[in-house]
Amino acid sequence: xxxxxxxxxxxxxxxxxxxxxxxxxxxxxxxxxxxxxxxxxxxxxxxxxxxxxxxxxxxxxxxxxxxxxxxxxxxxxxxxxxxxxxxxxxxxxxxxxxxxxxxxxxxxxxxxxxxxxxxxxxxxxxxxxxxxxxxxxxxxxxxxxxxxxxxxxxxxxxxxxxxxxxxxxxxxxxxxxxxxxxxxxxxxxxxxxxxxxxxxxxxxxxxxxxxxxxxxxxxxxxxxxxxxxxxxxxxxxxxxxxxxxxxxxxxxxxxxxxxxxxxxxxxxxxxxxxxxxxxxxxxxxxxxxxxxxxxxxxxxxxxxxxxxxxxxxxxxxxxxxxxxxxxx
Amino acid sequence: xxxxxxxxxxxxxxxxxxxxxxxxxxxxxxxxxxxxxxxxxxxxxxxxxxxxxxxxxxxxxxxxxxxxxxxxxxxxxxxxxxxxxxxxxxxxxxxxxxxxxxxxxxxxxxxxxxxxxxxxxxxxxxxxxxxxxxxxxxxxxxxxxxxxxxxxxxxxxxxxxxxxxxxxxxxxxxxxxxxxxxxxxxxxxxxxxxxxxxxxxxxxxxxxxxxxxxxxxxxxxxxxxxxxxxxxxxxxxxxxxxxxxxxxxxxxxxxxxxxxxxxxxxxxxxxxxxxxxxxxxxxxxxxxxxxxxxxxxxxxxxxxxxxxxxxxxxxxxxxxxxxxxxxxxxxxxxx
Numbered sequence: 001x002x003x004x005x006x007x008x009x010x011x012x013x014x015x016x017x018x019x020x021x022x023x024x025x026x027x028x029x030x031x032x033x034x035x036x037x038x039x040x041x042x043x044x045x046x047x048x049x050x051x052x053x054x055x056x057x058x059x060x061x062x063x064x065x066x067x068x069x070x071x072x073x074x075x076x077x078x079x080x081x082x083x084x085x086x087x088x089x090x091x092x093x094x095x096x097x098x099x100x101x102x103x104x105x106x107x108x109x110x111x112x113x114x115x116x117x118x119x120x121x122x123x124x125x126x127x128x129x130x131x132x133x134x135x136x137x138x139x140x141x142x143x144x145x146x147x148x149x150x151x152x153x154x155x156x157x158x159x160x161x162x163x164x165x166x167x168x169x170x171x172x173x174x175x176x177x178x179x180x181x182x183x184x185x186x187x188x189x190x191x192x193x194x195x196x197x198x199x200x201x202x203x204x205x206x207x208x209x210x211x212x213x214x215x216x217x218x219x220x221x222x223x224x225x226x227x228x229x230x231x232x233x234x235x236x237x238x239x240x241x242x243x244x245x246x247x248x249x250x251x252x253x254x255x256x257x258x259x260x261x262x263x264x265x266x267x268x269x270x271x272x273x274x275x276x277x278x279x280x281x282x283x284x285x286x287x288x289x290x291x292x293x294x295x296x297x298x299x300x301x302x303x304x305x306x307x308x309x310x311x312x313x314x315x316x317x318x319x320x321x322x323x324x325x326x327x328x
Numbered sequence: 329x330x331x332x333x334x335x336x337x338x339x340x341x342x343x344x345x346x347x348x349x350x351x352x353x354x355x356x357x358x359x360x361x362x363x364x365x366x367x368x369x370x371x372x373x374x375x376x377x378x379x380x381x382x383x384x385x386x387x388x389x390x391x392x393x394x395x396x397x398x399x400x401x402x403x404x405x406x407x408x409x410x411x412x413x414x415x416x417x418x419x420x421x422x423x424x425x426x427x428x429x430x431x432x433x434x435x436x437x438x439x440x441x442x443x444x445x446x447x448x449x450x451x452x453x454x455x456x457x458x459x460x461x462x463x464x465x466x467x468x469x470x471x472x473x474x475x476x477x478x479x480x481x482x483x484x485x486x487x488x489x490x491x492x493x494x495x496x497x498x499x500x501x502x503x504x505x506x507x508x509x510x511x512x513x514x515x516x517x518x519x520x521x522x523x524x525x526x527x528x529x530x531x532x533x534x535x536x537x538x539x540x541x542x543x544x545x546x547x548x549x550x551x552x553x554x555x556x557x558x559x560x561x562x563x564x565x566x567x568x569x570x571x572x573x574x575x576x577x578x579x580x581x582x583x584x585x586x587x588x589x590x591x592x593x594x595x596x597x598x599x600x601x602x603x604x605x606x607x608x609x610x611x612x613x614x615x616x617x618x619x620x621x622x623x624x625x626x627x628x629x630x631x632x633x634x635x636x637x638x639x640x641x642x643x644x645x646x647x648x649x650x651x652x653x654x655x656x657x658x659x660x661x662x663x
Contacts, residue, residue, distance in 0.1 A: 068401060102434030109432040118400050119433065123424050129390040130425065133397020133405070140353050140379055140403060147401075163390035170385070316434075324435065328469045 054273030058221025154185030356408030484518030
């Protein structure tokens, strides 16, 4: 008994590799994506997930095929961690027909129903009731699927946060709500938006088991989510998780984020989630420098190939679009 | 054929579709044990259990939101909202989520979601419980807008709504729940986008929907006594709209009167009038008439409430103007 418990406390190497690969992939996607944006190749809004990678990485690794995820406006990291194809993501951002939404959706609307990804969302907070709906559908079907929904500190002050979590609670749904508390609603600090800044307490107030976790620690996030998913599948859902983190830059690519104090930024950068994923892989997983380099190269190459694929892809034509409009 | 009430037609549709498809379920306020404020869901809890027939707290935005989310996840939810006025709390979910999802996913993502609610004036329930808001939904691409006027249409359209892939705003009328009508035996499905001629005639086309149909039929009877044979056309679904049926009827009668309970400004009637003038202008013998609600919230006082929406006499008068039988409109202008 004690042996197996001890064994389960040492994370398997393949898990640690997965966590690092995912966190690094998100970092590359956002860093390189911003370059494409600056070159004018990506238009519209681009909300980078830089600095928050630990949350999507840890949470998504804890769920499995058949589960659902609903995302936010800052959704690239969620999609990647859920297993999205980088080629189709880049193609979507470049407005191409080969993108996840054929260029109809863009950064804020990437979805992939076939994989259970219910979509990013341009309306802050909207994913929460949608996610509860997916969890409700699973319960009606008698499925034990869990629905994971990412939301934001900004969204916790929207009425549907409480309404929807309350519905999940009275119906005991398999629903995990993750508040990514990056401490700013666009530019408004959380302390100006609410008096109680421990956001997980809102779940406690309506009888929902609620936790606070360091969002920059992908392994801690993973472990907590594994437990949360287990509890959900045992009929003890929903679970609320507040994952505290900090953005590495402003709200979107064109927001310099000057309102973010430098010392706070430095504090969180010292606790960079990608570095921590890498360190876990090295220290707990015994990964060698060569292994790290090989993974990084694979991820880097994958992005380059995705850009090439996207550049060579066509766009939906106006004639086809007009025919589509006729179906409305 | 059997004679049943409008609410019975709705219940039969839900019951039959729930029996047929385990993905169909319904949520709403007081719809389970209590059977709903209009008795539409009576008996369904006992038959299908509390997983598929469940009460909700008063949380319209999220009730609608979970319906949309469940539909995105592939289920077939029905969300009952007590009054269309209350659906305004869920407009983000209707307008920004349900209506947009298919396009935003490049056509792959579908939202087979049915919002059942009711509107219209109804005996002194005042400004926040009496609205006719179909134009709001009509103006948002991506939604289907359904407004049945008879028990048979209520049943057939709701059954169709539960089989087609798009978000449906199913607008019932509080005055129609206890009205009776003949419903065909066996499977009865009414496809969207198919208007119904509720009364055939050759002198003038009266276009109406929902509770304006019984009122317009009364007006047609009155006109018949005056020797005028009116055709009463019910589009039944505003989106999709059966343009062809409207244009054919108007091309035949050369005259059109559109009757809506909703306020005149920005209404669906105005859009139908514009379609008629665009397509069959040279067939018309008179300007298109619109009979609509006043541009004002519905008052509590019963006399004023009645004065705020079209009555039978208003429809008769408009038809007579279209036939140049009375002063006003074209007849007056021509003098």
